[in-house]
Amino acid sequence: MNLLDHRPGTSPVHRAPLGGKYAVLLALTVVLVAWRQPLMVGIVLAGVFGLYLLARLPGEFLAPWRRGWPVLAFAGVARFVSGVFGPEPLSPLAALVPALVVVAAVFGALAAARLLVITTPGTELLDGLARFFGAFRRLGVDPEAAALAVNVMLRSIPWVGASVRAHAEALAARGLRRGPVHLMGPVLVATVGHARATGEALAARGLPAGPETAGPETAGPETAGPETAGARPEGPGPGGPGPRPGYTRGA
Amino acid sequence: MSHAVPGVQRQPLAVPTQVALAGVFAALIAVCSMLPPIPVGGFGVPITLQTFAVMLTGLILGARLGFLSVLLYLVVGLAGLPVFSGFNAGIGVLAGPSAGYLLAFPLAAGLAGALSSVVLRRGQAAAARGAGRMGLGWWALVWACAMVASFVFIHPMGIAGMMLALDLDLATAIGADMVFWPGDVIKNVLATLVAATVVRAFPSLALRRF
Secondary structure, three states, X not given: OOOOOOOOOOOHHHHOXXXXXXXHHHHHHHHHHHOOOHHHHHHHHHHHHHHHHHOOOHHXXXXXXXXXXXXXXXXXXHHHHHHHHOOOOOOHHHHHHHHHHHHHHHHHHHHHHHHHHHOOOHHHHHHHHHHHHHOOHHHOXXXXXXXXXXXXXXXXXXXXXXXXXXXXXXXXXXXXXXXXXXXXXXXXXXXXHHHHHXXXXXXXXXXXXXXXXXXXXXXXXXXXXXXXXXXXXXXXXXXXXXXXXXXXXOO | OOOOOOOOOOOOOXXXXXXXXXXHHHHHHHHHHHOOOEEEOOOOEEEXXXXXXXXXXXXXXXXXXXHHHHHHHHHHHHHOOOOOHHHOOOHHHHHOOOHHHHHHHXXXXXXXXXXXHHHHHHHHHHHHHOOOOOOHHHHHHHHHHHHHHHHHHHHHXXXXXXXXXXXXXXXXXXXXXXXXHHHHHHHHHHHHHHHHHHHXXXXXXHXXXX
């Protein structure tokens, strides 16, 4: 479970500013949803593949298919059923065309989004996110607190995963039925305890810094986020639901 | 480390605790989205624990913090971190069949939290007067809160999302959505049972004292 599979590189796609990447991705997604014509979807798909070529990662183009084929199959089957039994019934052969177009469009959007993820280092994504939160300062969003919450979330994913695993093993060791209630109840109690301990640890460190004292980019743990989150699952489990779910910041 | 005893000092929500709860519950939703789907029922329809975690977040954290926590999960996923089911990430999911569901999640958690806050407050008051613990009837009401949130936000927005993204007609979209109804009932029962366990361990959570 590697959270961020970043493929480093020096291509123009890798070096493009993050805001530009998001703008292009958003534009492609809007086009794919709004213009559901075979020609348009084909052009966008070719464009996305061109971007993969430009990033020198053509082998990654089909990854969304390998990972997400159930979603794509669901989309295709649903559109096919809608075409055959919908308000304007088509022959099964004719209904195949819009179904394939929908599958191609969903695939194109997923592939484009994935290209952004694999060509951008995780730290840059998180920095971009922090800047994004800053834009909502006027609406009462505390960018510091929001960025900190993102980091707490990313650090907690391996913890919660390890907790689920440990409790499942504990149930199995006692020969109990692995019902979801028996599993998730203790997991949630441990999770709430973990959240409280994390809150105490944050408070002890004076985090999040109040909006009046903090500069825009002073949230320290940002750089520690994705690496630790990605690196932890390989270990023996970060403490599991054990007695010390401490928040050791970047230690 | 955690105090099972409700906090003695009554203070408004401390910001660090809010941040920690929102972040950790967003992580819980992410983990539940990544867990392999469990086949349920005669059709073997696989359900993910994703909506279970969303509803649970609303029921445990209340309207405001529950909404913010699920919103955090959504924003992090849209930014490109692979926390959605199937390890998909980024704005691209908005062109997929799950777009409407994802966008409905924060609203549903907020509504479930708002309704259940009322129920839990009254239930705790009644329990304090009488038996000492909230009875089954109160928890049935909590389950009803989660169901209301499902059918006010998740299913209508999910249907609308499928109609837009997949170009479906209304009937097919409703049919595709109905596949999730049995799983939804089960997941909301599950969320209520787990919420009851958590409230037993941390009674102050029922009164939204974190």
